[in-house]
Amino acid sequence: MSDNSSDKVISISRLRQACRNCSLRDLCLPMGLSNEDLQRLEGLVGSRGPLRRGDHLFREGDGFHAIYAVRYGALKTYTIDDEGREHVLGFHMAGELAGLDAIYPAEHACSAQALQATSVCAVPFARLESLARDISGLQIHLLRVLSKELGATAHLAADHTAEQRLAGFLYSLSRRLGLRGYSERELHLFMPRRDIASHLRLATETVSRLLARFQQQGLIKVSRKHIELLDPEALRHLGGAMAGAGPEAAERCRGDL
Amino acid sequence: MSDNSSDKVISISRLRQACRNCSLRDLCLPMGLSNEDLQRLEGLVGSRGPLRRGDHLFREGDGFHAIYAVRYGALKTYTIDDEGREHVLGFHMAGELAGLDAIYPAEHACSAQALQATSVCAVPFARLESLARDISGLQIHLLRVLSKELGATAHLAADHTAEQRLAGFLYSLSRRLGLRGYSERELHLFMPRRDIASHLRLATETVSRLLARFQQQGLIKVSRKHIELLDPEALRHLGGAMAGAGPEAAERCRGDL
DNA sequence: CCCGGAAATTGATGTCGGTCAATTGTGTCG
């Protein structure tokens, strides 16, 4: 099921206490849960990890047992097509959920791999489902998260130019990092160019050329994986429909929680 | 909110009896609901329609109040981008749901327009949500439907060639019609070429050219909106990843219920 | 510290599909 030696969900008591104190609580859980409800939820949550770079959290075809919330680190999800080429579906950073696309059919439709040292909370779905019936707000939260992802993917399907897609990607990545307390101006790309390209359906060469062009235009400053946004507004504008409808749309476009 | 003169949800008693006898029941509802549960659900369901071709069921930006199941006819959902160009997100035929992407944020992210005379069941979401807590299977059904759509859109985002996309589209359309009791060999395209093109992110000219090519290759027989599949297997194969992983994946790729 | 290999960049060339334009076919309404 995974690269990990221990593929069962480990519950370390230290970690089970997490939800109530977790700084990411408002990202992966519905707002305003009572302390009591949080406690019941904690009873379910195990942890998995730490995963090292390259380790898989789950693989395409694995049975679906849990949904995952990233504690720290970052994941990419991807599929392999008939010709053996990898397609990156998305990136998941701290506070974001992964595995939701496997609720039906009950097996994962993509693989999830750590891009760096990463740890996740694992919530067994069978029990989450029954808990959702009891805790007001949890059911609707799940539906909302799914619905939001759906809206985001829809926009992603629109046929933008390479320039629009990359500008939108950089801008929305900046917003997501900002939500998590990182700088919105100085990005650290935790994924290789190849993955960005695959995600945006471009060739790596095109990503490279566009980054160079953006830099030459004074929009960004590129140094390997370190990117400084000199003119975020221009990027947002370039991103067009993708990030055009204000910050909220930008967030929606990345499946934030 | 809509083109209809009566934009409130009309409950005609004849129609409220529908669910228990509805031939589409197994498409839009979870399997195996008890007669009692069906009755409770019927209490919520109103109807809207009939809509004439061109009428809108809802428009982008409308408040979200209900999810809709198509009784007969067909809808397309679409958005308008910054440059005023229309992007068709999907087609919804009898037994399929629409409006799920609006659960969050609580307004519709796309417009839904009738492609022909169409009638829908409208289920007020607020009440559906509370009912889902009571009726075992309804909650998980909703989650599954959403999850399935999510998986479908993900595949749709992959960068296939124009040929692959159109072949996959024809094949999956055939499967969907088959599920509803129509012939899988003889399709009636209930949407104009322009909408097919927009949905597949192609120019209408390209769709036209490809249909001509498929016909010349002996794969299909085209006559206006009437299309006969002479070699469905070849189409499925051409469709590649989109319809390649067996019939189930083909269904998933169209958001069937 | 240096080396091997992958990642990233840069350049040259090809091609798929979009755009523009002209023509034909068709459902609809006076």
Add this chain to the structure above:
DNA sequence: CGACACAATTGACCGACATCAATTTCCGGG
């Protein structure tokens, strides 16, 4: 029935991006 507006087809051309190929840069390990 005839005319009009729109849908569909077909052809010519072009541009954005992929592909192929050659360096260069950088990071991790001995």
